Amino acid sequence: MTGNTHIIGGLAASLAISQMTDYDPVLLVVGGVAGAILPDICHGGSMIGRRFPLISKVINKVFGHRSFTHSLLFILLLVALMNYFSWDKSIMMGVSVGVASHLLLDMATKNGVKLFFPIPVTVRFPITTRTGGTVESIVFGILSVLTVYFGYGAFTTYF
Template sequence: MTGKTHILGGIAASLAYAHIANEDPMIMVGAGIVGALLPDICHSGSKLGRKLPLLSKIINTLFGHRTFTHSLLFLVLIASLMNAFFPNDVVKTGILVGMVSHYILDMATRNGIKLFFPLNLTVRFPVTTRTGSKVEGIVFSILTLISFYYGFQVLGFYL
């Protein structure tokens, strides 16, 4: 999936979580966007990879794309680091929700992800699409609708 779809996936997932858990939606969404972009640090052409090119190059050289940073191991590592160094639970949760949304979206692509890294097992949905395809455009539109729906919900407005 493209960066814009991952961002919108992070927004939709964060707003839905904020609605269900009654959390601050603004903080949750900001953190969700960061989390939704974080797994692609392993790709130098990604939004985050372009901002941190040296780190992106090192991670890509060590692990490749859609392996370690797209795994449950990475999710647990990030959660552990945030628990050790970052006291804000809403931000921590938002980042993790954004990361999970990224994983789910990438599992909908033909290449899938190495969710159980270091095992060389690719995880993808039975029906997949190509990054940047018309189907991704439909997914983007659905995520937009979900974002509007939950955005109105957490702001106290109802359709």
């Protein structure tokens, strides 16, 4: 999936979570969007990889693309680090949800993800699509509608 699809996916997911919890929806959304692009730090051509080229290159060299940063282990380590540094719980939840949405979206592509890293098993959905294709555009549209729906609910009850 492309960066824009990951961003709208993280946005929709964090807004949906805000409907079910008492977390601050603004902080949840900020964390959700950040978390949605974070796993692609392992790819130099991604939005975040272009911002942090040295870090991206090192992570890609050590782990490759769609392995460690696209795994459950990565989410667990992120949560542990955020907890250790006493990050706001709303941001922590948002980042976790954003990363999870990223992994789910990438599982819908032909390359899948190494969800159980370091176990070298690729996980993908039975039906997959090509990154940047027509199906991704449809997914982007659906996620956009969900973002408006969940956003309306989150912010009308918040303000």
